Amino acid sequence: MRFYAIAVYLFLYVPIGIIVLFSFNAGNHASELRGLSVQWYAKALSNPFVGDAFTTSLIVAFTVAILSSLMGTAAALALQRLTGKMRILFDGLIYVSVMIPGIVIGIATLVALVTVFDFLNPLLASIWPAGFEAPKLHMGYASVIAAHTLFTMSLVIIMVRARIAGMDRALIEASMDLYATPWRTFYQVTLPQIYPAILAGFLLSFTFSFDDFIISFFVAGPNTTLPVYIFASIRRGITPEVNAIGTMVLLGSLVLLMTAQYLMREKRKDK
Amino acid sequence: MKEPSKSNRWISALLLAPTGLWFAFMLVLPLIVILVFSFGERAAVGGYAGGFTFEHYANLGARLKAFTNTLTYAPLGTLLSLLVAYPLAYYLALKVNRRYKLMLLVLVIVPFWTSLLIRTYAWIYILGGRGIPNILDWIGFEGVRLINTPGAVLLGIVYGYLPLMVFPIYVSLEKLNKSLLEASSDLGASPFKTFRQVTLPLSMPGVTTGCMLVFILLMGEFLIPAFLGGGKVYFIGNALVDLFLQSRNWPFGSAISVTLVVIMLVTVSLYMRMTMRNNKTGVDESLM
Numbered sequence: 001m002r003f004y005a006i007a008v009y010l011f012l013y014v015p016i017g018i019i020v021l022f023s024f025n026a027g028n029h030a031s032e033l034r035g036l037s038v039q040w041y042a043k044a045l046s047n048p049f050v051g052d053a054f055t056t057s058l059i060v061a062f063t064v065a066i067l068s069s070l071m072g073t074a075a076a077l078a079l080q081r082l083t084g085k086m087r088i089l090f091d092g093l094i095y096v097s098v099m100i101p102g103i104v105i106g107i108a109t110l111v112a113l114v115t116v117f118d119f120l121n122p123l124l125a126s127i128w129p130a131g132f133e134a135p136k137l138h139m140g141y142a143s144v145i146a147a148h149t150l151f152t153m154s155l156v157i158i159m160v161r162a163r164i165a166g167m168d169r170a171l172i173e174a175s176m177d178l179y180a181t182p183w184r185t186f187y188q189v190t191l192p193q194i195y196p197a198i199l200a201g202f203l204l205s206f207t208f209s210f211d212d213f214i215i216s217f218f219v220a221g222p223n224t225t226l227p228v229y230i231f232a233s234i235r236r237g238i239t240p241e242v243n244a245i246g247t248m249v250l251l252g253s254l255v256l257l258m259t260a261q262y263l264m265r266e267k268r269k270d271k
Numbered sequence: 272m273k274e275p276s277k278s279n280r281w282i283s284a285l286l287l288a289p290t291g292l293w294f295a296f297m298l299v300l301p302l303i304v305i306l307v308f309s310f311g312e313r314a315a316v317g318g319y320a321g322g323f324t325f326e327h328y329a330n331l332g333a334r335l336k337a338f339t340n341t342l343t344y345a346p347l348g349t350l351l352s353l354l355v356a357y358p359l360a361y362y363l364a365l366k367v368n369r370r371y372k373l374m375l376l377v378l379v380i381v382p383f384w385t386s387l388l389i390r391t392y393a394w395i396y397i398l399g400g401r402g403i404p405n406i407l408d409w410i411g412f413e414g415v416r417l418i419n420t421p422g423a424v425l426l427g428i429v430y431g432y433l434p435l436m437v438f439p440i441y442v443s444l445e446k447l448n449k450s451l452l453e454a455s456s457d458l459g460a461s462p463f464k465t466f467r468q469v470t471l472p473l474s475m476p477g478v479t480t481g482c483m484l485v486f487i488l489l490m491g492e493f494l495i496p497a498f499l500g501g502g503k504v505y506f507i508g509n510a511l512v513d514l515f516l517q518s519r520n521w522p523f524g525s526a527i528s529v530t531l532v533v534i535m536l537v538t539v540s541l542y543m544r545m546t547m548r549n550n551k552t553g554v555d556e557s558l559m
Binding site for chain 1: 279282283284286287289290291293294296297298299300301302304305308319355358359361362363366367375377378379381382384385386387388389390392393394395396397401430433434487488490491493494498508511512515516521524525528531532535539
């Protein structure tokens with residue numbers, strides 16, 4: 001049993017270790033280790049395409065995380081009081097948005113937005129005052145952010161709702177009985193209890209968005225995100241530079257995940 | 272509880288409005304658009320032209336291989352992941368020292384939340400010409416091909432989705448009342464019998480949830496077959512990328528997307544109904 005577990009852990013981590021090891025390759029060929037060096041890190045960090053893609057990914061992931069934790073939490077709070085048909089409708093939409101494959105979301109968003117833009121752009125141009133250049137709607141930051149947020153928002157709703165369900169309702173009633181305003185009850189009683197879930201939701205949304213390839217692949221337009229860039233590089237041929245970028249991405253996600261884990265654990269201790 | 276007052280209702284509506292708008296514009300509208308497109312004509316330069324035809328649905332057979340591959344390897348991959356994950360979850364939940372439990376569990380989950388792209392890339396390395404085949408070459412097995420085979424794709428699947436399978440099974444085994452296991456062995460049941468009659472049935476909600484999560488993700492998989500199947504073992508996802516980005520046949524691609532969504536809705540609903548009847552607990556909602 002124990003050996004089996006060790007074997008599975010090796011299975012999970014050896015490939016990651018190999019990527020890291022080869023990122024320090026001193027040789028030029030991707031799969032032949034010739035001494036160790038950090039040259040590929042230097043190369044990756046000075047590559048302007050990598051820098052641009054990284055910045056794009058960071059902006060997208062950060063916006064997605066903020067939007068989804070705000071909207072998701074608001075929706076989760078409203079949904080707990082909602083009953084009847086609206087409740088069923090929202091539950092259904094959350095279910096579908098989590099279940100539907102990312103590739104279908106990517107395709108459907110691409111097709112829908114291109115169609116809407118093709119319709120709106122001439123319209124905008126025609127009503128725009130003469131002499132000024134009319135804005136042209138196109139795929140880019142907004143479309144990736146919107147498409148990622150669809151999934152991550154539902155993720156936050158599910159996480160926060162689970163937290164609310166586990167919350168002690170007596171505290172809220174006590175606060176109400178003691179004549180706290182609803183706002184104050186929320187701020188002083190509800191929020192402190194659900195905030196670890198919101199924060200964890202924020203971090204998971206960030207990681208999801210930062211690591212997502214398939215949705216961005218379809219809807220990012222000219223704003224290439226880091227995973228899309230990495231995919232294209234791998235298609236061109238594997239080089240130790242990809243390993244260096246990959247190692248840095250893995251390290252970044254690791255730090256975020258550990259933070260999320262730490263926050264969740266703090267909460268458990270409080271209980 | 273008091274009846275919700277009118278102002279309370281307004282607040283609820285306000286809190287829900289952004290989410291509602293998001294669902295309307297980013298989920299419902301796009302799905303309607305691809306549904307409409309799937310009945311349309313293909314424009315001469317690619318893209319879409321208006322019309323109403325069933326020809327794209329009639330033509331689905333042209334991508335039959337993608338469908339049969341997906342419907343073979345997605346369930347098979349799910350099953351393999353389950354077989355690998357269950358013993359590990361069992362070990363973590365029931366055998367391991369409490370002190371290391373959380374750390375070991377985190378170590379299983381962490382890979383899932385890191386880039387699947389990069390983790391799959393690792394296997395191109397390992398299975399590719401200069402990886403394992405090179406070593407095999409060296410010890411005398413020449414010309415072994417590992418990458419771009421069904422086996423490579425299945426390996427990539429198990430590697431990619433193992434964490435997602437371990438976690439729910441672990442949770443349901445962890446919740447299981449340990450005195451039941453003691454009672455069973457006190458009553459003279461063999462360890463195997465205890466496992467088959469007590470542990471396994473009680474862990475079914477976790478198994479059901481894990482299988483569903485993995486299966487859902489596999490149905491839309493693109494990366495793993497793209498990297499490890501090398502155009503020989505391709506899924507519906509790969510056919511879709513080809514149709515939308517290379518040959519720009521939007522109506523046909525839309526018809527395939529709609530079919531994929533319908534297949535998923537049908538299989539997942541059937542699966543949920545079946546498991547709910549069998550173990551009365553169905554999917555463990557607390558895990559979702």
